[in-house]
Every structure is written in C-alpha cells, then in structure tokens.
Amino acid sequence: MKTITTTTPLLPEATAQQLAAELTELAQQERTTLGVADANYLLKLVQWQRIFAITGRVLMLGCFWSAWFLLPAVLLLALAKIIDNMEIGHNVLHGQYDFLQHRYLNSKHFEWDIACDAKSWQRTHNFEHHTFTNIIGKDRDFGYGLLRLSNDFRWRLRNLWQVFTYFMLSTLFQWGVSYHELAAQRVFFGKKKADRHTQVSDHELKRAFFGKGFKQLAKDYVFFPLLCWPVFGWVLLGNFLANLIRNWWTATVIFCGHFTEQVYTFKEEDCHNESRGQWFYRQMLGSSNFTGPRWLHILTGHLSCQIEHHLFPDLPAWRYPALAKKVQQIAKRHGIPYNTGSFAGQYLTVLRRILRYSLPG
Amino acid sequence: MKSVLTRHITESMLVQSSVRSYFEPLVRLLVPHYRAGAIAAKVLKIKKQAGYVWLTLKPSSGFNGFLPGQHIDLSCEINGSRVQRTFSICSSLQEFQQNGTIDLAIKLVANGQLSRWLERSVLLGSWLYMSKAQGEFVLKQQKPLCLIAAGSGITPIRAMLLSISRMTQPITLIYSYRGDGVFNDDFRALAAEFPLFNFIAHDTENSPRLSVDSIMQHISDPAATDFYLCGPTPMIQQLKPALQQLGHRVSSESFGGVSSDALVQAVTFHRESAQQQVSGQGTLLQLAEQAGLNPRYGCRRGICQQCQCQKLQGQVKNLLTGELSGAGAEPIQLCISEAVTSVDIRL
Incomplete structure (x- = not known):
C-alpha cells in the first residue's frame, strides 16, 4: 500500500506575512463587491428549496395511486434537504449573509432541517473546527473521535473495522453532527476534560439535543405521515429515504474536504500564538477542493471549495469558485501545496486514507 | 395555550x-x-427642503394607525442590505385618516448612509418597509403645555400640533434650529388659526442656545405648565433635570446619533432584565467582560461569529478591516469592534 505519511512542511514567517497580506487584500476587494447580487442569489436559492420541498411532499400523496410516485418525491425532498443544509444552512449559519441584515436568513435566527441544533453546530463548527482546523486534539472534526485518519493517533483494535464505522457514521450523519458537542463535553459518557472551555451547561446541551432531535423526528415520522393519512406508510418511508440520501451526500462531501490523502495535520504546540499568515497557511494545508460543474458546487454548499471556505468563512460561498483561481495563483507563487482534483478522485483517496489507517503504523 | x-x-x-x-x-x-414581519409602504412623494428629505408614504394594510408624536422603524434595502433607522411621523392624524398616508421629514446627515441614499436614490413608487408605530412621547394632558424642540426633534411635535383640531389649553412651542426653520410656515399658520397657540422660533445662528431662563420668559403660567422636550441628547440632558428640579412634569425623547469627540465612549449593554453602562478602552468584548457580563465568545479573532450581537445604535470600528459601521441597528462581532461613538448593544 502506498504510504501517505507526510510531515507538515513549515512556512517561513516572512512568507506567511506576505501570504496574509495578499489573502487579506483579496478578501477586502471581494468585500467591496458584496451587495444586491448576494441578496438575489440567496432569495432564488430559498425559492428553489421551498419549491422542491413542497413538490416532493405533495408528490408523496401520489403513492395512493402508484408506488412509482415515491421515486421523484424522495429525490425532490432529498434535494430540498441538501440545499437547505448545505448551500443555505451551512453558509447562512457562518454569517456569510449577515451583512444583508435579513430578518430571518441570518446566523442568529436561522434553523435548519437537520437533527442538529444550529447553535450547537455553530460552537463546534464555526469556532472549534474553523479556528483549530486539523490541529490534532483541538479539532474534533478530524476523525470525529471515531476514525483514525493519521498516525497522530495510536492504533486501536477497533480501527480494524473503521470502514464499517465510517459507513455507519455516514448513514446516521445528522445524528453524529447533533451529538458531536455532547460527545466532546462528555455529557453522557467518559471523564470530563479539564482543558475544555465551555459556556454552555450540560443541561442546556441535552435540552437542545433532545429538543431539536425530537422536533425533527416528530416532523418526518409523525406529523407529515399523519397529515397524509391514507398513505401514512409511504410518507414515513419517503421521509426516511430522503434523510438517508441527505446523510450520505453530506458525509461524502465533508469527508472530501479534510480527509483526502494530501491533507496535513498539525500539533497543538506548533500553533501556539500563530500569526494570521500561519493560520491562513494551516487552513490551506488542512483542506482540499474538488472540481465539477456549477450544480455540483451548489449541492455541496460550495464545500467543494473547502480551501477558500476555510480562508474566508464569512464571504458568501457562491463567490468561492471565482476566488479559487486567484487563491491557487497565490499558493503557486509561494510554493504552497493546493490540494484539488475531481470529486471521484478525491473521494477515492478518502477511502484509501480510511483503509490505510485501519492498520497499525 | x-x-x-x-x-x-x-x-x-x-x-x-x-x-x-x-x-x-x-x-x-x-x-x-412582500416582506414577512414588516409593513411595506409605497413612496408617494419625495421633497427636498432645507436640509431634509420629506417622504410621503402609504403603508399597506398591516399598519393600524398611530398617535401623534410616535415613531416608526424605517428599513430600506440599499444595495441588497437592509438598513434601519427610527423616525418620528411628522404628519397629522387627519391626513392619515383621509389619505392613508404618513410623512417623514428626514434630516440629511453628512455621512448618513440612509438619509443620503434617500436623497439620491429613492424612487417614486418604490417600496420601503416599516414597523408599527411605537413610543410614549404623546400628548396626554389638558393642561398648559410647553413644547421645546431642537433640530430634527421637531418632527414628532409637528405631528402632535397638526393633529389638534380644537385647542382648549394654552400651548407654547419653542423651536430651536440653525439657519432654516423647516416647518416654520406650518407653525405660523397654526398660530394664526388658534389664539391659544404661541410659536417662538429660536434661531441659534444669531442667539445663544436655549436655557431654562430663556424658556421661562415665554411662559405665562409656569407653575401649571407641563413640558415636552425633543431633540439631541445633550439638550435633553441639560434641560430635563433643570426643569424637573423646578417641579415640572417633563416628557422627553432624545434623538441619538450624536458623535462626541471624547476618546472613551459610553457603551450600554442591554440584557432582557437590565442594562449596564460601561466605558473604557478595548474591544466591546473586553468591555463587556470587565463589567462581568459574561457574553458568549469563541475564537476572539473575528472568525467564528460566536460573539455576534445586535448593535442597536452608535458607530463602531471593525479592528480587522478598519472600517466604520453605520449608525443604526446591525449585527456586529464584539471581539473585533471598538466603540467610536456612544453605542448600545443587545447581549
């Protein structure tokens, strides 16, 4: 098996400063062009999301006549959920559209169609993952405490079947995401970690976890099926399948963002008091992109441009593909690796990585 | 339930x-x-006069009227972003009842994002968005009244006076302005119609600022008179306690947005139950923490939006980009914001 162990290359501080200046300049330039185009894009997106969701749910009623209605209905509902979670939810919750001062499409008030409470996700994702990207021990998104994806982790017996664990994680992805913070805080199991700072009590975490989870279960498996009583079973099945497709899709996209073969990891002690340039550098080495047509970018919430997303998490994501060209040039100029490839190609390397580290060494 | x-x-x-x-x-x-949670209002007339933009708006059916003296929150979509400011309605109740319209007289401010946009870009027939009318600054008593207004503080008082159809109590209006008294003609007409109404135009270009003594000269029965003050915060701060000390009942409304030159700005943090004023140097996050307020935070370097709060009013500087914010309500990140004027924050 090809070895993919790489030591993270260091960037001289002078280059880091240059990098920070260039990337900041790029972001500032982009910021001056923010405006009505972003408002219109977001509106159109939400309009399509609503149309897909409503059409999908209405089509399920067609199962009264023929079970074939289930197929388009499930696909449309899954599509609506994917757009809601990825291109709308993920990006709105990052505060990318907060400058619009929209009354409800903003990072304070938005709630998404997924089991995870938006506020909990913002704490673990926006703060922990985006601040400490790929720092082993600080960024729990690296392997989610379940998978061994680099030799920074000691090998354990359970890693032997981690391909199966990975499959289960993808299948139950929305619940994994919603349980993420509770696992980190050792709410139910394990010993509390002394160095974890938190401003939310275990009680609040449990309340949000069960509250949002219950609402989602009630919606998809009680309310909507009851509302369509004669086809109760079909609607229940249809909602389950739509959630499943969404789970597989989001997990696949997200794994391609940080767990491809050429992604680097970092040690906590190397990142103490890092400069803004070094932070930018770590974001670039810790993320990977993939290429594809525009619709693919939209369905991934533009996480296909993970590098740009990590450099500029608060710029509207639909602008990333254009920024990517410029970021790639900057990377090339400074000799910084820029990890990109086709969707399938990148995903294959993710699978290779998972397999590689299921074995010791 | x-x-x-x-x-x-x-x-x-x-x-x-x-x-x-x-x-x-x-x-x-x-x-x-259509906008959920807002009342759409059509722009029927735009007039520019004496440093004011004057809008006549026709609110859609969600608007259920107002009491003269009340204000509304007006939102405009400027290049896609919603910008919101508070303005007093300056037209009369009769006008609303007859035509379903309200007027706003919006003072042009040198760097005012909204007022300058209204001056340059608002189109006849376009839509703006507003809240229901709110505010306690309304006439309550059948007693002799003295209304004192400075600058754009005249707008709610104009609405109060023009809505009066029968005057049974003496009313004195003292209107302090610099240069051009924007509504003077209206008030002179009113004085001609109602003998009990006394209008005093006070142009500060050639006379000193208002003081309690200069006010009292114009009032015949000071002991029985109630006072209504409306104008910039410093004026209210100067006159209100002095009048109260003399035993008068005083209602007031201050028009904020004053930028003082002091280096250290007063920052008021509003919570559900109480509010707390702090001043000092540093980011708003540091100030809130020094005051023991324990706001939520995350990265402390402007990445994660965990400390994002709604700024109610006032200007802040973004320490990452060096940009100055607008003066109205908008979300800001505490960890990278520094107060430039006095600022109100909802935690």
Whole structure:
C-alpha cells in the first residue's frame, strides 16, 4: 500500500506575512463587491428549496395511486434537504449573509432541517473546527473521535473495522453532527476534560439535543405521515429515504474536504500564538477542493471549495469558485501545496486514507 | 395555550419561526415587495427642503394607525442590505385618516448612509418597509403645555400640533434650529388659526442656545405648565433635570446619533432584565467582560461569529478591516469592534 505519511512542511514567517497580506487584500476587494447580487442569489436559492420541498411532499400523496410516485418525491425532498443544509444552512449559519441584515436568513435566527441544533453546530463548527482546523486534539472534526485518519493517533483494535464505522457514521450523519458537542463535553459518557472551555451547561446541551432531535423526528415520522393519512406508510418511508440520501451526500462531501490523502495535520504546540499568515497557511494545508460543474458546487454548499471556505468563512460561498483561481495563483507563487482534483478522485483517496489507517503504523 | 401549541407545530414542521417566513420567498414571486414581519409602504412623494428629505408614504394594510408624536422603524434595502433607522411621523392624524398616508421629514446627515441614499436614490413608487408605530412621547394632558424642540426633534411635535383640531389649553412651542426653520410656515399658520397657540422660533445662528431662563420668559403660567422636550441628547440632558428640579412634569425623547469627540465612549449593554453602562478602552468584548457580563465568545479573532450581537445604535470600528459601521441597528462581532461613538448593544 502506498504510504501517505507526510510531515507538515513549515512556512517561513516572512512568507506567511506576505501570504496574509495578499489573502487579506483579496478578501477586502471581494468585500467591496458584496451587495444586491448576494441578496438575489440567496432569495432564488430559498425559492428553489421551498419549491422542491413542497413538490416532493405533495408528490408523496401520489403513492395512493402508484408506488412509482415515491421515486421523484424522495429525490425532490432529498434535494430540498441538501440545499437547505448545505448551500443555505451551512453558509447562512457562518454569517456569510449577515451583512444583508435579513430578518430571518441570518446566523442568529436561522434553523435548519437537520437533527442538529444550529447553535450547537455553530460552537463546534464555526469556532472549534474553523479556528483549530486539523490541529490534532483541538479539532474534533478530524476523525470525529471515531476514525483514525493519521498516525497522530495510536492504533486501536477497533480501527480494524473503521470502514464499517465510517459507513455507519455516514448513514446516521445528522445524528453524529447533533451529538458531536455532547460527545466532546462528555455529557453522557467518559471523564470530563479539564482543558475544555465551555459556556454552555450540560443541561442546556441535552435540552437542545433532545429538543431539536425530537422536533425533527416528530416532523418526518409523525406529523407529515399523519397529515397524509391514507398513505401514512409511504410518507414515513419517503421521509426516511430522503434523510438517508441527505446523510450520505453530506458525509461524502465533508469527508472530501479534510480527509483526502494530501491533507496535513498539525500539533497543538506548533500553533501556539500563530500569526494570521500561519493560520491562513494551516487552513490551506488542512483542506482540499474538488472540481465539477456549477450544480455540483451548489449541492455541496460550495464545500467543494473547502480551501477558500476555510480562508474566508464569512464571504458568501457562491463567490468561492471565482476566488479559487486567484487563491491557487497565490499558493503557486509561494510554493504552497493546493490540494484539488475531481470529486471521484478525491473521494477515492478518502477511502484509501480510511483503509490505510485501519492498520497499525 | 393554543397559540403556543400551533407555534410549536409550525416551528417543527416548517423548521421556521413562522408560517410567513416559510412562504415569504414564494410570495415574493407574485408580490415582489412582500416582506414577512414588516409593513411595506409605497413612496408617494419625495421633497427636498432645507436640509431634509420629506417622504410621503402609504403603508399597506398591516399598519393600524398611530398617535401623534410616535415613531416608526424605517428599513430600506440599499444595495441588497437592509438598513434601519427610527423616525418620528411628522404628519397629522387627519391626513392619515383621509389619505392613508404618513410623512417623514428626514434630516440629511453628512455621512448618513440612509438619509443620503434617500436623497439620491429613492424612487417614486418604490417600496420601503416599516414597523408599527411605537413610543410614549404623546400628548396626554389638558393642561398648559410647553413644547421645546431642537433640530430634527421637531418632527414628532409637528405631528402632535397638526393633529389638534380644537385647542382648549394654552400651548407654547419653542423651536430651536440653525439657519432654516423647516416647518416654520406650518407653525405660523397654526398660530394664526388658534389664539391659544404661541410659536417662538429660536434661531441659534444669531442667539445663544436655549436655557431654562430663556424658556421661562415665554411662559405665562409656569407653575401649571407641563413640558415636552425633543431633540439631541445633550439638550435633553441639560434641560430635563433643570426643569424637573423646578417641579415640572417633563416628557422627553432624545434623538441619538450624536458623535462626541471624547476618546472613551459610553457603551450600554442591554440584557432582557437590565442594562449596564460601561466605558473604557478595548474591544466591546473586553468591555463587556470587565463589567462581568459574561457574553458568549469563541475564537476572539473575528472568525467564528460566536460573539455576534445586535448593535442597536452608535458607530463602531471593525479592528480587522478598519472600517466604520453605520449608525443604526446591525449585527456586529464584539471581539473585533471598538466603540467610536456612544453605542448600545443587545447581549
């Protein structure tokens, strides 16, 4: 098996400063062009999301006549959920559209169609993952405490079947995401970690976890099926399948963002008091992109441009593909690796990585 | 009880806080000016006069009237972003009852984002968005009144006076301005109509600022008179305590947005139960923490939005970009914001 162990290359501080200046300049330039185009894009997106969701749910009623209605209905509902979670939810919750001062499409008030409470996700994702990207021990998104994806982790017996664990994680992805913070805080199991700072009590975490989870279960498996009583079973099945497709899709996209073969990891002690340039550098080495047509970018919430997303998490994501060209040039100029490839190609390397580290060494 | 249950069910089924906000994007396909949670108002007239933009608006059916002296929150979509400021209604109740319109007289401010946009870019027939009327600054008593206004503080008082159809108590209006008294003609006409109404125009270009003594000269029965003050915060701060000390009942409304030159600005943090004023140097996050307020935070370097709060009013500087914010309500990140004027924050 090809070895993919790489030591993270260091960037001289002078280059880091240059990098920070260039990337900041790029972001500032982009910021001056923010405006009505972003408002219109977001509106159109939400309009399509609503149309897909409503059409999908209405089509399920067609199962009264023929079970074939289930197929388009499930696909449309899954599509609506994917757009809601990825291109709308993920990006709105990052505060990318907060400058619009929209009354409800903003990072304070938005709630998404997924089991995870938006506020909990913002704490673990926006703060922990985006601040400490790929720092082993600080960024729990690296392997989610379940998978061994680099030799920074000691090998354990359970890693032997981690391909199966990975499959289960993808299948139950929305619940994994919603349980993420509770696992980190050792709410139910394990010993509390002394160095974890938190401003939310275990009680609040449990309340949000069960509250949002219950609402989602009630919606998809009680309310909507009851509302369509004669086809109760079909609607229940249809909602389950739509959630499943969404789970597989989001997990696949997200794994391609940080767990491809050429992604680097970092040690906590190397990142103490890092400069803004070094932070930018770590974001670039810790993320990977993939290429594809525009619709693919939209369905991934533009996480296909993970590098740009990590450099500029608060710029509207639909602008990333254009920024990517410029970021790639900057990377090339400074000799910084820029990890990109086709969707399938990148995903294959993710699978290779998972397999590689299921074995010791 | 029922409404709480319905709200819970809609919230879970639509994953939205209201049915309106779920359907708003679709309604906008048919009615482009529809906005959930706001009252759309059509711009019927635009007039520029004596440093003011004067708008006549026709609110849609969600608007259920106002008491003269009340204000509304006006939102405009400027290059896609919603900008909101508070303005007093300056037209009379009769006008609203007859034509369904309200007037706003908006003072042009040198760097005012909204007022300059209104001056340059607002179009006849376009739509702006407003809240219901609110505010306690309304006439209550059948007693002799003295109304004192400075600058754009005259707008709610104009609405109060023009809405009076029968005057049975003596009313004195002292209007302090610099250069051009924007509504002087209206008040002179009013004085001609009602003998009990006394209008005093006070131009500060050639006379000193108002003081309690200069005010009292114009009032015949000081002991029985109630006072209404409306104008910039420093004026209210100067006159209100002095009048209260003399035993008068004083209602007031201050028009904020004053930028003082002091280096250390007063920052007021509003919480559900109480508010707390702090001043000092440093980011707003540091100030809030020094005051023991324990706001939520995360990265402390402007990445994660965990410390994002709603600024109610005042200007802040973004320490990452060096940019100055607008003066109105908008979300800001505490960890990278420094107060440039006095600022109100909702935690």
